[in-house]
Amino acid sequence: xxxxxxxxxxxxxxxxxxxxxxxxxxxxxxxxxxxxxxxxxxxxxxxxxxxxxxxxxxxxxxxxxxxxxxxxxxxxxxxxxxxxxxxxxxxxxxxxxxxxxxxxxxxxxxxxxxxxxxxxxxxxxxxxxxxxxxxxxxxxxxxxxxxxxxxxxxxxxxxxxxxxxxxxxxxxxxxxxxxxxxxxxxxxxxxxxxxxxxxxxxxxxxxxxxxxxxxxxxxxxxxxxxxxxxxxxxxxxxxxxxxxxxxxxxxxxxxxxxxxxxxxxxxxxxxxxxxxxxxxxxxxxxxxxxxxxxxxxxxxxxxxxxxxxxxxxxxxxxxxxxxxxxxxxxxxxxxxxxxxxxxxxxxxxxxxxxxxxxxxxxxxxxxxxxxxxxxxxxxxxxxxxxxxxxxxxxxxxxxxxxxxxxxxxxxxxxxxxxxxxxxxxxxxxxxxxxxxxxxxxxxxxxxxxxxxxxxxxxxxxxxxxxxxxxxxxxxxxxxxxxxxxxxxxxxxxxxxxxxxxxxxxxxxxxxxxxxxxxxxxxxxxxxxxxxxxxxxxxxxxxxxxxxxxxxxxxxxxxxxxxxxxxxxxxxxxxxxxxxxxxxxxxxxxxxxxxxxxxxxxxxxxxxxxxxxxxxxxxxxxxxxxxxxxxxxxxxxxxxxxxxxxxxxxxxxxxxxxxxxxxxxxxxxxxxxxxxxxxxxxxxxxxxxxxxxxxxxxxxxxx
Ligand SMILES: Nc1nc2c(c(=O)[nH]1)N[C@H]1C(S)=C(S)[C@@H](COP(=O)(O)OP(=O)(O)OC[C@H]3O[C@@H](n4cnc5c(=O)[nH]c(N)nc54)[C@H](O)[C@@H]3O)O[C@H]1N2
Ligand SMILES: Nc1nc2c(c(=O)[nH]1)N[C@H]1C(S)=C(S)[C@@H](COP(=O)(O)OP(=O)(O)OC[C@H]3O[C@@H](n4cnc5c(=O)[nH]c(N)nc54)[C@H](O)[C@@H]3O)O[C@H]1N2
Ligand code: SF4
Ligand SMILES: [Mo]
Numbered sequence: 280x281x282x283x284x285x286x287x288x289x290x291x292x293x294x295x296x297x298x299x300x301x302x303x304x305x306x307x308x309x310x311x312x313x314x315x316x317x318x319x320x321x322x323x324x325x326x327x328x329x330x331x332x333x334x335x336x337x338x339x340x341x342x343x344x345x346x347x348x349x350x351x352x353x354x355x356x357x358x359x360x361x362x363x364x365x366x367x368x369x370x371x372x373x374x375x376x377x378x379x380x381x382x383x384x385x386x387x388x389x390x391x392x393x394x395x396x397x398x399x400x401x402x403x404x405x406x407x408x409x410x411x412x413x414x415x416x417x418x419x420x421x422x423x424x425x426x427x428x429x430x431x432x433x434x435x436x437x438x439x440x441x442x443x444x445x446x447x448x449x450x451x452x453x454x455x456x457x458x459x460x461x462x463x464x465x466x467x468x469x470x471x472x473x474x475x476x477x478x479x480x481x482x483x484x485x486x487x488x489x490x491x492x493x494x495x496x497x498x499x500x501x502x503x504x505x506x507x508x509x510x511x512x513x514x515x516x517x518x519x520x521x522x523x524x525x526x527x528x529x530x531x532x533x534x535x536x537x538x539x540x541x542x543x544x545x546x547x548x549x550x551x552x553x554x555x556x557x558x559x560x561x562x563x564x565x566x567x568x569x570x571x572x573x574x575x576x577x578x579x580x581x582x583x584x585x586x587x588x589x590x591x592x593x594x595x596x597x598x599x600x601x602x603x604x605x606x607x608x609x610x611x612x613x614x615x616x617x618x619x620x621x622x623x624x625x626x627x628x629x630x631x632x633x634x635x636x637x638x639x640x641x642x643x644x645x646x647x648x649x650x651x652x653x654x655x656x657x658x659x660x661x662x663x664x665x666x667x668x669x670x671x672x673x674x675x676x677x678x679x680x681x682x683x684x685x686x687x688x689x690x691x692x693x694x695x696x697x698x699x700x701x702x703x704x705x706x707x708x709x710x711x712x713x714x715x716x717x718x719x720x721x722x723x724x725x726x727x728x729x730x731x732x733x734x735x736x737x738x739x740x741x742x743x744x745x746x747x748x749x750x751x752x753x754x755x756x757x758x759x760x761x762x763x764x765x766x767x768x769x770x771x772x773x774x775x776x777x778x779x780x781x782x783x784x785x786x787x788x789x790x791x792x793x794x795x796x797x798x799x800x801x802x803x804x805x806x807x808x809x810x811x812x813x814x815x816x817x818x819x820x821x822x823x824x825x826x827x828x829x830x831x832x833x834x835x836x837x838x839x840x841x842x843x844x845x846x847x848x849x850x851x852x853x854x855x856x857x858x859x860x861x862x863x864x865x866x867x868x869x870x871x872x873x874x875x876x877x878x879x880x881x882x883x884x885x886x887x888x889x890x891x892x893x894x895x896x897x898x899x900x901x902x903x904x905x906x907x908x909x910x911x912x913x914x915x916x917x918x919x920x921x922x923x924x925x926x927x928x929x930x931x932x933x934x935x936x937x938x939x940x941x942x943x944x945x946x947x948x949x950x951x952x953x954x955x956x957x958x959x960x961x962x963x964x965x966x967x968x969x970x971x972x973x974x975x976x977x978x979x980x981x
Contacts, residue, residue, distance in 0.1 A: 449574015
């Protein structure tokens with residue numbers, strides 16, 4: 280039988296590449312990039328290309344499980360759903376709605392987050408709804424809100440071809456978004472555009488840079504301020520743009536005086552001359568596109584890094600025109616959807632805030648519930664949910680498509696917190712994961728290609744990913760699981776759905792008039808197209824590639840804000856006992872906690888063990904040799920790995936990925952055992968990229 284090809288969208292990173300899925304006799308056998316797709320035009324990276332074995336992986340969840348005498352055993356759906364509904368209702372009765380929390384990864388569809396938000400914030404009355412958007416994009420969202428007045432990413436990928444300068448900071452794009460990086464490299468060849476890279480590690484991305492600034496971790500605000508200093512001092516600013524469309528210029532000019540490159544060179548470790556070169560390249564650029572990622576968002580001063588980067592685009596008028604502006608890539612496939620549907624503790628659907636009485640009123644009216652049902656204060660961020668499990672204020676946690684026992688910082692503390700829950704519900708596609716192992720009930724969800732729903736990508740493109748094959752065994756779509764639990768809890772009238780399309784049709788109603796307006800989107804239209812960029816308010820509307828083309832921003836004065844920010848201190852500074860800074864991040868062959876990629880032998884064989892990058896001078900001082908086992912210790916724990924001695928990392932800094940959880944790699948190899956649960960006060964995003972550690976040869980410690 281010939282292979283039949285169906286269109287879909289990548290379930291891994293938030294770039295949203297168009298894919299063609301090849302099906303033969305009901306099995307998915309091949310996955311290719313979709314030719315002609317506006318995002319990737321046929322290109323694909325290793326992650327989705329090697330996805331097919333996951334549809335037949337042996338640890339795939341095919342039925343729900345329930346804990347019985349300390350063991351998770353298979354049980355029927357009716358029994359497991361009744362158990363969950365009963366436990367949740369009892370906990371609500373005894374401890375109140377605020378004792379229930381939810382945490383989801385951004386691998387799921389927007390429809391699924393819409394339902395959980397409606398259940399938690401509307402029906403139960405708890406705002407403790409969090410998603411991995413907190414671990415990933417909360418700082419970017421707060422950066423946009425403070426500078427532009429809304430979490431509204433303004434640019435699109437087509438700007439790559441229009442830019443003549445790419446400023447890439449804290450973003451190892453060659454590894455994390457390779458398809459976009461190849462697009463940048465090819466655009467640059469055609470146009471002779473330039474690349475500036477800022478990263479403490481000389482990454483695969485940095486290797487392509489015209490100017491590479493090897494900054495000390497956590498010092499980007501000072502660097503951005505020094506660049507602003509030079510732009511202002513040497514007159515590389517767009518006076519007309521600044522006069523009409525921004526506020527805060529005089530304050531910024533005044534405060535940037537104290538950031539001359541000579542001073543900032545000492546803070547960042549980057550030579551003064553290089554800072555001038557970078558600033559002048561930015562000053563002369565016709566169109567600069569900026570990219571940043573977790574080197575900003577998960578680092579000390581995260582939101583301020585975002586603000587000071589936007590200052591550079593605003594000062595030079597690199598905004599609201601082709602090829603110019605901030606282009607933020609989101610981490611997981613639907614992190615943008617999570618942000619807009621309100622899957623964070625301070626948000627309501629359609630980019631609304633729980634603290635805003637008008638927003639609460641609008642949502643309550645839409646859901647046909649009393650406005651008092653929606654709590655007026657933000658719920659707990661995920662780190663504070665774990666604190667709440669420890670203190671007993673949170674009694675129940677429902678986790679969907681996330682593996683927090685491996686992805687949250689300070690693993691032992693997280694595991695202890697999860698174990699204290701009166702009931703821990705985990706909805707995944709695999710068992711065991713580090714988190715399902717701790718659950719009281721495990722719900723068997725369906726994965727990409729086994730269910731239908733929408734993702735929203737980094738350029739605000741909404742795409743439909745349809746069911747292509749039947750799920751294995753008794754697995755149910757995540758939408759169906761949520762509405763079944765909701766009905767079992769007594770919310771029949773509020774959750775009458777039979778399909779994700781019906782959920783979508785409802786959810787889009789609450790986006791009307793907002794930046795995420797999808798009034799003109801429906802499943803049929805998405806079937807025919809390669810996605811639509813939001814807002815798309817009418818059925819004949821072509822979508823919106825760029826925002827703010829009218830130069831009206833969402834702040835009260837209609838202007839974008841130039842914000843003078845100071846370089847922040849890390850939550851945990853190095854000292855004589857813990858003298859190294861630990862950075863954690865990613866490899867090309869694994870995705871996040873590795874629950875999927877570590878089950879694919881081709882990918883796992885590329886990097887089967889945890890590698891720790893160490894500078895040769897540091898290694899020599901400690902007598903560490905290439906390939907030997909080392910132990911990294913922080914105030915919270917120890918992690919083991921294999922030394923890779925390279926001068927691509929800054930001396931005094933060590934780096935490893937976080938892909939090696941205990942369920943797949945054995946104990947003691949997970950970076951988060953040592954990471955710090957401290958977070959940025961403005962975004963509550965944890966500082967995964969900065970904690971103080973010491974290091975030794977493994978055989979001297981054990
Ligand atoms: N192959 C693969 N691709 C992925 C993922 C994956 O796990 N594997 N995950 C996806 C997800 S969820 C996300 S969020 C993205 C993340 O993608 P990226 O953010 O690009 O990846 P990271 O490796 O986490 O971190 C990026 C860089 O930040 C640098 N950095 C650390 N501290 C600082 C600092 O203080 N300043 C600066 N300027 N740089 C610093 C690190 O050295 C690192 O090179 O990748 C997505 N794509
Ligand atoms: N030290 C350190 N820690 C980090 C980071 C870092 O850079 N350093 N980065 C952080 C970032 S940016 C992110 S985004 C997070 C990611 O953190 P997580 O989202 O917790 O990590 P994943 O490994 O992507 O876990 C996704 C889970 O969802 C399951 N799954 C996949 N598809 C589906 C589905 O359709 N339905 C259901 N029900 N389940 C599904 C998978 O099996 C897996 O268990 O990690 C964060 N943690
Ligand atoms: S770059 Fe991202 S969206 Fe594109 S194929 Fe790779 S993981 Fe998927
Ligand atoms: Mo992420």
